[in-house]
Amino acid sequence: MTIHPKVLEVTDRIRDRSEKTRGLYLDRLAAASEAGPRRASLACGNQAHGFAACGPGDKAVLKGDISPNLGIITAYNDMLSAHQPYETYPELIRQAAREVGGVAQVAGGVPAMCDGVTQGQTGMELSLFSRDAIAMSAAIGLSHNTYDAAVFLGICDKIVPGLLIAALSFGHLPAVFIPAGPMTSGLPNSEKARIRQLYAEGKATRADLLEAESASYHGPGTCTFYGTANTNQMLMEIMGLHLPGSSFVNPNTPLRDALTKAAAKRALAITALGNEFTPIGEIIDEKAVVNGVVGLNATGGSTNHTLHLVAMAKAAGIQLTWDDFSDLSDVVPLLTRVYPNGLADVNHFHAAGGMSFLIRELLQAGLLHEDVKTVWGAGLSGYTVEPKIDEAGVIAWREGATTSLDEKVLAPVSKAFQASGGLKVLEGNLGRSVIKVSAVKVDRHVIEAPARVFDTQDALLAAFKAGELTEDFIAVIRFQGPRANGMPELHKLTPTLAVLQDRGLRVALVTDGRMSGASGKVPAAIHVTPEAAAGGAIGKVRDGDMVRLDAVTGTLEVLVDSATFAARELAVADMTGNEFGLGRELFAMFRANAAPAELGAGVF
Numbered sequence: 001m002t003i004h005p006k007v008l009e010v011t012d013r014i015r016d017r018s019e020k021t022r023g024l025y026l027d028r029l030a031a032a033s034e035a036g037p038r039r040a041s042l043a044c045g046n047q048a049h050g051f052a053a054c055g056p057g058d059k060a061v062l063k064g065d066i067s068p069n070l071g072i073i074t075a076y077n078d079m080l081s082a083h084q085p086y087e088t089y090p091e092l093i094r095q096a097a098r099e100v101g102g103v104a105q106v107a108g109g110v111p112a113m114c115d116g117v118t119q120g121q122t123g124m125e126l127s128l129f130s131r132d133a134i135a136m137s138a139a140i141g142l143s144h145n146t147y148d149a150a151v152f153l154g155i156c157d158k159i160v161p162g163l164l165i166a167a168l169s170f171g172h173l174p175a176v177f178i179p180a181g182p183m184t185s186g187l188p189n190s191e192k193a194r195i196r197q198l199y200a201e202g203k204a205t206r207a208d209l210l211e212a213e214s215a216s217y218h219g220p221g222t223c224t225f226y227g228t229a230n231t232n233q234m235l236m237e238i239m240g241l242h243l244p245g246s247s248f249v250n251p252n253t254p255l256r257d258a259l260t261k262a263a264a265k266r267a268l269a270i271t272a273l274g275n276e277f278t279p280i281g282e283i284i285d286e287k288a289v290v291n292g293v294v295g296l297n298a299t300g301g302s303t304n305h306t307l308h309l310v311a312m313a314k315a316a317g318i319q320l321t322w323d324d325f326s327d328l329s330d331v332v333p334l335l336t337r338v339y340p341n342g343l344a345d346v347n348h349f350h351a352a353g354g355m356s357f358l359i360r361e362l363l364q365a366g367l368l369h370e371d372v373k374t375v376w377g378a379g380l381s382g383y384t385v386e387p388k389i390d391e392a393g394v395i396a397w398r399e400g401a402t403t404s405l406d407e408k409v410l411a412p413v414s415k416a417f418q419a420s421g422g423l424k425v426l427e428g429n430l431g432r433s434v435i436k437v438s439a440v441k442v443d444r445h446v447i448e449a450p451a452r453v454f455d456t457q458d459a460l461l462a463a464f465k466a467g468e469l470t471e472d473f474i475a476v477i478r479f480q481g482p483r484a485n486g487m488p489e490l491h492k493l494t495p496t497l498a499v500l501q502d503r504g505l506r507v508a509l510v511t512d513g514r515m516s517g518a519s520g521k522v523p524a525a526i527h528v529t530p531e532a533a534a535g536g537a538i539g540k541v542r543d544g545d546m547v548r549l550d551a552v553t554g555t556l557e558v559l560v561d562s563a564t565f566a567a568r569e570l571a572v573a574d575m576t577g578n579e580f581g582l583g584r585e586l587f588a589m590f591r592a593n594a595a596p597a598e599l600g601a602g603v604f
Contacts (some may be wrong), residue, residue, distance in 0.1 A: 001256055001363065001364065001366055001370065002366050003365040003366045003478065004331055004365070005554055006327060006328065006330070006368050006568060007294065007328065007366070007367055007368075007369075008332070008416060008583040009327075009394070010290060010324050010327055010328055010381055011286055011290045011369070013288060013324075014286045014289065014290065014318060014319065014320060014324060015286045015384070016292035017142055017319045017321075018286065018317060018318045018319045021185040021193055021317040021318070021319060022285075022286070022316070022317035022318055023317070023435075024319070025171070025281065025316055025317030026070055026281070026318060028170075029171045029172050029279060029281040029282070030170075032170075032172035032315035032382070033172040033272065033279060034099065035182065035231050037279065038115075039062065039146050041145065042146060043146065045062075047062070047146070047180035047190065048147045048265055050122040050144060051063075051103075052499075052578045054103070054105070058098075058099070058103045058104075058297040061101070061102070061103050062103055066273060067101055067102055067103065067146050067174050067273075068097075068102040068103075068148040068149060068268045068273050069102065069103050069104075069105065069146060069148050069288045070093065070097050070102055070105070070106065070143065070147065070149050070150065070151060070264060070267055070268055070301050071104075071105060071106075071107035071146075071147035071149070071150040071151075071244065072089075072090055072093055072104055072106045072107055072150070072151055072153065072481070073107055073108055073109075073110060073141050073142070073150060073151070073153065073154075073163060073166070073241055074086055074089070074090065074106060074109050074110070074154075075109070075110050075111075075134070075153055075154040075155075075156075075159045075345075076089075076109065076110035076112070076153065077112050078591040079114065079117070079223070079391045080112050080113075080114040080117075081114075081183060081219065081220055081221060082114075082154065082155040082156050082180060082183075082220075082221060082222040082223070083154070083155060083156065083159075083180065083218045083230055084152075085180040085181070085220050085221065085251035085252060085493065086153045086180055087146070089153055089178065089180075089260055090104070090106050091262070091528050092257060092260050092261055093151060093260065093261070093264040095176075095184060096259065096260075096261035096262075096264035096265050096449060097264055097265075097268060097340050098220075098267075098399075099261075099265070100265050100268055102268045104151075104264060105147075105207045106145060107141040107142055107144070108137065108138060108140060108141020108142070108425040109137070109141070109469070110134045110137040110138050110141075110154070110159070110163070111130060111133060111134060111137065112134075112154065112156065112159050112161065113126065113127060113130055113158075114156065115127055115157045115158075115489060115516070116217065116223060117493050118222045119489060119492060119516070120457070120491070120492035122581060122582045122584070123583075124486075124488035125195075125485050125486040125488050125578060125582075125584055125587075126486060126490060126491065126582070126583055126584065126587060127157070127158060127483060127486070128158065128307070128365035128442065128486055128487045128488075128514070128601060129160045129310070129482075129486055129587050129594075129602075129603075130159075130162070130592040130604050131158035131159075131161050131162040131165070131308065131589075132162065132165075132171075132602050132604060133162070133313070134154075134158060134162025134163060134166070134210045135162040135165040135166040135315075135604070136166075136464065137162075137166075137490070138152070138162065138163055138166030138167070138328070139166045139169055139170070141168070142170050142173070147173065148173070148174075148267075148268075148272065148273060148344030149171055149173055149174040149176075149268060149270065149271045150167065150168060150170070150174075150175050150176075150267070150269040151175070151176050151177070151178050151263060151267050152164075152175060152176070152177045152178065153178055153180075154177070154353070155180055155228055155229050155232060155233065156221050156222070156228070156229040156232070157160040157227075157228040157232070157302075157304060158308075159232075160177070160232035160233075160235075160236065160268075161308035161311060163177070163314050164177075164241075164284075164315070165212060165311060165312055165315040165326065165604065166302075168280060168281060168312070168316045168412045169314035170233075170280075171279055171280055171281020171282075171284075171316065171405075172279050172281060173279060173280065174262075174267055174270040174271055174277070174278050174279055174280060174375070175241070175268055175331040175450060176241065176242075176243070176263045176267040176375045176377075177234050177236045177241045177242055178245060178246075178259075178260055178264075179220055179238075179242060179248075179249075180220075180221065180222070180251050180256070180409075181222065181245050181247075181248060181249045181250045181256055181349075182221045182223070182224050182250060182345075182346050182347060183217070183218065183219045183220060183221030183222060183223070183224060183246055183250070184219060184221070184250055184346055185224055185347045185348070186215050186216045186218040186219075186224070186483055187202040187212060187215035187218075187310060188219070188343065188531055189224075189339035189340075189343055189345060190339075190343050190345075191212065192212055192216045193215070193339075193340075193498075193516025195209055195212035196209070196212075196494050196495045197499050197502070199495070200495040200496050200498075200499050201466075201499055211572050218375065218478060219251060220252060221251045221347075222249045222440075222523045224339075224345035224346050224347055225338070225339045225340060225345060225346075226299065226300070226302075226336070226338035226339060226340070226341065226345075226346060226349075226583075227302055227514070227516055228302035228304045228305070228308075229485070230247075230248075230338075230346050230435070231296065231299070231301035231302040231304075233247035233248065233294045233306060234247060234295055234296075234299055234301060234355065234457075235295060235296070235301075235305070235309075235358075237355050237383065238291050238355070238358075238359060238368070238373060238380075239283075239284065239288045239291055239292045239295075240283055240288060240291075240373065240374025240376065240380065240383070241280070241283065241284075241373060241374075241375055242263075242375070242386050243259060243262060243263050243266060243375070243376060243387070244355075244356065244376055244382060244383045244384075244386065244387070244397060245354065245355060245356055245383075245385060245386035245387045245397070245400065246259045246263070246387065246591070247350075247354075247355055247402060248298075248346050248347070248349070248350035248354055248355070249350075249384060249387075250347070254389055254393060255387060255388075255389045255395070257391050258393060258394075258395040258462065259387060259395065262387075262395055265603050266374070266375060266376070269374065273363065274324070276328070276377075277568070278373055278374075278527060280373065281316060281373070281557065282373055283373045283374060283375065284313075284316045284318075285318070285372070285373075285596070286313075286318055287371070287372050288369075288372050288373075289316075289318050289320055289371055289410070290310070290324075290328070290369060291311045291368050291372065291380065292305075292309055293309060293320070293324060293325055294328055294332050294362060294367050294368055295358070295359070295362075296309070296325070296337070296421070296423070296501055296574040297328055297329045297332040297334070297420075297421025297422070297423055298332050298333065298334065298335045298362060298367070298421060298441070299334075299335065299338070299358070300334055300336060300337075300338070300341040300422055300436070302516075303423070303434060303436050303514070303527075304514060304516075305524060305604075306322060306325055306335060306423070306434045307514075307527065307597060307598075307601050308600070309597070310322075310599060310600040311602045311604070314604070315604070316600075320519075321598070322425045322432065322434060322436065322598055323425060323477065325423050325425070325434070326369050326423060326424050326434075326554070328405070328421070329421040329422065329424060330420055331367070332362075332420065332421045333365075333368055333417075333418065333419055333420065333421070334414070334416055334417045334418045334420070334421055334422055334438050335358060335362075335410060335413065335416055335417065336349060336358070336363060336409065336411075336417075337408060337409055337411075338409065340439050340520035340521070341438045341439040341520075341585040342408075342409065342439075343412065344406075344408070344409040348406065348409050349409055349410055351401075351405065351406070352401075352404055352405045352407075352409045352410040353401035353404050353405055353407040353410050354400070354401075354410075354596070355383065355388070355400075355402065355412060356383065356385060356386045356399075356401065357384075357400055357401045357402075357404060358410065359380065359383045359384055360384040360400065360402070361412055361413050362413070363380065363381060364382070364413070365413045367413075368380055369394075380488070384399065384400055385397040385398060385399055385400055386398065386399075386400040386401075389417075389454045394557075396510055408512070417596030418447060421438065422437045422438030422439075422440075423435075423436055424435055424437065424551055424553060424554050425554060426525050426550075426551070426554055427554060427555060427559075428555045428556040428557035429540070429562070429565065430510065430536075430537050430538055430557065430558055431512070431526060431528050431529050431530055431536050431537055431538065432528070432529055432598060433525040433526060433527055433528040433529070433556055434525075434526060434527050435523065435524060435525050435526070435549075435551050436493075436524075437523065438477055438550050439520045439521050440521055440523050440551070441525075442541065443551075444506070444508075444521075444522075444523050445523065445551040445552050446511075446548070446549070446550045446551065446552055447474060447475050447506050447507070447508040447523055447548075447549045447558075448548040448549075449472040449473070449474045449506055449507070449508070449509075449544060449546070450471075450472070450473055450475045450544050450547070451473070451475075451541050451542070451543060451544065451546075451547045451558070452469070452473045452475055452476065452543060453476045453478070453541055453543050454475065454476070454477050455478060455479045455543065455571075455573050456477070456480075457477055457480075457490045457492055457493050457513075460475055460477065460493060460496070461492070461493070461496055461564075464499075464500070465580060466494050466503075466518070469500055469505075472505050472506040472507065472592060473495070473505070473507060474507070474508045474509070474510055474547045474549060475493070475507065475508070475509050475510070475511075476510045476511070476538065476541050476547070476569070477490060477493070477509065477510070477511040477512075477513060477542070478511065478528075478531075478532040478538045478539060478540075478573075479512070479531075479532045479573040479575065480511055480512050480513025480514075480531075480532075481512035481528075481529070481531025481532065481533055481534065481601075482514065482531070482544065482591065482594035482595075482596075482597065483531060483533040483534055483591055483592070483594050484512070484531060484573070484575055484578065484591075485575065485578040485586065485591070486535035486584075486590070486591060487512075487513055487514050487588075487594075487597070487601055488513060488514065488515045489510060489513070489514045489515060490509075490514065490515055490585075492514035493509065493515075494515070494516075494520060494522065495552070498520070498521060498522055499511060499523055501521065505572040507522060508522065508524065508525070508549045509522060509524040509525065509526070509545065510524075510528060510538070510549065510556065511525070511526055511528060512526065512527070512528040512529065512531035512532055512533075512536060512538055513526065513527075513536075523549055523551060525549050525556050525596070527597040527601075528556075528597075529596045529597045529598050530570065530596060531541065531596070531597070532570070532573070533568060533573075533575070534596070537558075537565075537569045537601045539570040540558075540565060540568040540569075540571070541558055541560065542568075545558050545559070545560055546559040546560075548557065576589075589603075592602050
């Protein structure tokens with residue numbers, strides 16, 4: 001197949017830009033690989049500690065150097081619905097390892113916070129930085145240097161990016177990511193959104209809202225809307241780190257358990273002890289990163305990945321920029337309509353053909369690199385299959401759907417929902433930002449209105465409740481960047497702004513903070529960089545300034561005389577209230593050293 005010239009152009013420039021850093025990374029990977037099986041380098045005392053608690057059978061295996069040892073990094077907790085199913089995975093993985101002559105050990109656990117619980121709360125100020133804390137925690141687990149491969153159990157927002165950063169820091173090891181799947185469908189997303197807006201307007205009680213939310217988020221598994229968690233799963237599959245077709249199989253089903261065991265066996269099959277050695281540092285290259293960005297655009301995925309993919313790529317020595325996202329968005333069509341970009345959920349997407357259909361369509365259109373390494377083998381065409389299980393519990397893969405079973409949810413390239421992916425970079429005298437317009441109506445792609453400036457999202461909500469927001473405006477929410485308060489998601493604003501838009505007002509959001517992967521129909525220029533706390537121009541905007549957000553031309557401007565605007569003093573906010581409580585004092589070094597949003601907003 002012929003690769004699309006723009007995809008090739010972006011890939012080539014990423015490779016050129018990353019030549020030095022990628023080369024250094026691969027040199028380190030090669031040096032680590034040459035050391036051979038990990039346990040061979042350990043002293044007898046080291047090894048004895050490593051298998052002291054194992055049963056006799058596993059201990060006998062680990063005393064030798066030719067049987068593989070599989071490390072398990074788990075983000076299990078039973079508060080986070082998506083991660084609760086992981087409680088039983090370690091034993092399944094141990095069984096699978098024994099069946100092929102290996103051993104599996106839980107190497108370490110990592111924290112896993114639920115953004116749904118912390119949304120709009122103080123704890124959300126730890127959310128973004130938890131990605132880097134997770135990476136460090138996983139690295140500690142693997143630092144014992146006794147593993148020949150690793151499997152990573154994680155699904156949600158910062159957890160998968162953190163795990164992948166850690167996996168790439170141990171890039172000489174094979175690594176397979178194992179999902180747990182989405183919860184079954186609950187209350188329809190359209191009804192959930194309706195109740196949320198009624199509550200924002202004071203037309204529904206808190207009891208009504210809690211009942212609706214409980215009917216939506218009702219059991220084990222990932223939340224079924226297409227936010228960051230499910231975008232993570234799409235990325236792990238399209239970048240070749242899941243087994244084919246495994247991302248969206250529901251928890252606690254025979255197929256889910258069979259896929260978990262198969263993933264463990266596959267991880268053991270690709271160690272340096274066999275003939276299919278496939279370290280993760282070779283899988284995640286420039287082509288795999290571009291495939292991830294293409295998948296993000298084709299599915300209308302989470303804006304959070306304009307941060308996370310940059311950070312993940314950097315961990316492999318690859319320099320990815322927002323311009324790469326935007327340029328690929330121009331040529332990658334939108335092929336899915338999953339809430340908030342539609343009414344369906346990820347279970348509907350999976351039933352309509354899911355990842356195998358999506359990957360086949362993008363490959364045939366020349367929008368994905370086929371010639372990549374994956375945990376499944378060479379070539380991304382291996383991911384156009386889907387798993388099935390027979391009555392005996394035997395799993396097999398067969399060709400996936402060649403036509404969409406529901407074109408209202410999953411469209412072929414020939415009937416794409418729109419010609420572009422909807423992610424754009426905005427640039428102007430307010431700095432640089434990103435916007436996702438896949439769920440924004442075309443007549444809202446350009447908003448020009450007076451600014452209403454707030455330093456917190458709660459201040460805007462208070463103005464709404466006081467009846468002050470009755471005219472067109474662009475909400476400027478500043479001091480929400482990584483150095484100010486950890487860059488929390490501002491998803492609590494979505495229902496209120498949606499109410500105002502539905503009343504006929506022309507509204508938009510401009511912020512140096514984040515929106516959730518569930519950002520939807522209100523135009524939002526997010527991740528504005530430089531942020532206000534780092535001297536960014538967003539700190540110079542005043543109430544009443546005319547601001548123009550233009551997602552067509554890719555501009556974000558305050559329409560004030562340039563000399564006047566440049567001469568303004570930057571606003572100063574009292575951020576001492578962000579420094580303590582719910583663990584925030586422990587993250588002071590993260591806030592002080594965080595990179596700008598465009599560089600991933602992390603500390604690595």
